[in-house]
Amino acid sequence: MPRRKFTVIALSFLMMLLSVSPVYAGTWTEHDDGTWTYLNDDGESVVGWIEDGDNHYYLDKDGNKTVGWFKEKGCWYYFDEDGIMASDTWVDNYYVNSEGKWKGTR
Numbered sequence: 001m002p003r004r005k006f007t008v009i010a011l012s013f014l015m016m017l018l019s020v021s022p023v024y025a026g027t028w029t030e031h032d033d034g035t036w037t038y039l040n041d042d043g044e045s046v047v048g049w050i051e052d053g054d055n056h057y058y059l060d061k062d063g064n065k066t067v068g069w070f071k072e073k074g075c076w077y078y079f080d081e082d083g084i085m086a087s088d089t090w091v092d093n094y095y096v097n098s099e100g101k102w103k104g105t106r
Contacts, residue, residue, distance in 0.1 A: 026052070036083065037063040056085040056100060076102035 026046070027039050038046045038059060045063035049056065058066040058079065065083030069076055077100045078086045085100040093106045 035064040057083050058085070078102070
C-alpha cells in the first residue's frame, strides 16, 4: 500500500507541474515585406540551420529564410522559393546531394 500511495503522489505532482508550465512550439511568422522568420519556444527569432518536420532551412543573421543559392564553409546549398533546402536532386544543371550540398554539374 505505501508504494501505491507514493506512485499516486508522484503522478499527481507531475500532472501539476505539466499543467502550470506553458507549452510553446516554434512557429513561422510572415512580415509585411514578405520575409519569414522562425520564432523559438521563447518567442525569439532563430538564426542559422533549422529542421522543421522533414525540411531544412537556413535563416540569415536577421532570422530570414534563405532563398536561392547560399555558400557556407565552402559548400553551396540551394533553397527553393519557400526557403526549403533542396536535396538529392538537380537544380537546373547542378546536382545537390542528400545533405543539400552541390556536388556536380551536367
